[in-house]
Amino acid sequence: MSKECIHIMVGVAGAGKSTVVEELGAKLVEAGNEVLIICPDDLREQFCNGDRSDQSKNGLVWKTAYAQVQVAMEENQEIIFDATMINPRKRKDLLKMALRNKYKVMGHVVRRDLDVIKEQNKNRKWVVPEHIIENMFKSFVVPSSEEGFHGVVYH
Ligand SMILES: Nc1ncnc2c1ncn2[C@@H]1O[C@H](COP(=O)(O)OP(=O)(O)O)[C@@H](O)[C@H]1O
Numbered sequence: 294m295s296k297e298c299i300h301i302m303v304g305v306a307g308a309g310k311s312t313v314v315e316e317l318g319a320k321l322v323e324a325g326n327e328v329l330i331i332c333p334d335d336l337r338e339q340f341c342n343g344d345r346s347d348q349s350k351n352g353l354v355w356k357t358a359y360a361q362v363q364v365a366m367e368e369n370q371e372i373i374f375d376a377t378m379i380n381p382r383k384r385k386d387l388l389k390m391a392l393r394n395k396y397k398v399m400g401h402v403v404r405r406d407l408d409v410i411k412e413q414n415k416n417r418k419w420v421v422p423e424h425i426i427e428n429m430f431k432s433f434v435v436p437s438s439e440e441g442f443h444g445v446v447y448h
């Protein structure tokens with residue numbers, strides 16, 4: 294059966310995923326796990342002169358993020374994947390990789406009302422354009438067992 298687990302964050306930009314990741318990471322470490330956090334926004338920051346919102350290097354960003362996942366899985370690392378992953382189409386490749394590597398897959402949903410998300414978005418350093426947040430909000434689909442998730446936690 295499954296060995297290690299990949300925790301896939303699911304939520305619109307600004308909903309509070311990275312904030313939950315800090316708590317979740319701390320809990321997993323307390324429980325004795327070595328946890329690797331893989332976050333495409335961190336890679337954007339690295340590849341785009343510090344700009345976490347720059348989407349111009351998305352090809353490289355995703356290729357690198359998935360390569361990091363594959364290496365981590367070969368080393369049986371517990372993983373938290375911190376990106377929006379708002380619907381099955383966006384999650385498909387990551388789930389395929391996880392299931393192929395016999396990982397347990399947990400979805401961690403961070404779902405907030407649209408007005409709360411917009412407010413949180415305004416108050417942070419990298420503000421995402423509101424129309425992008427609205428589009429993400431509309432295309433949000435909760436993770437399901439049909440997609441391959443073994444469990445879903447709501448934060
Ligand atoms: N429960 C909360 N209450 C108040 N502010 C929050 C809460 N969760 C997140 N925030 C703030 O909202 C902003 C977006 O959170 P973040 O975790 O970066 O979202 P995401 O990673 O989903 O884009 C940050 O400025 C964060 O400090």
Ligand SMILES: [Mg+2]
Nearest residue numbers: 310311334375
């Ligand atoms: Mg984040």
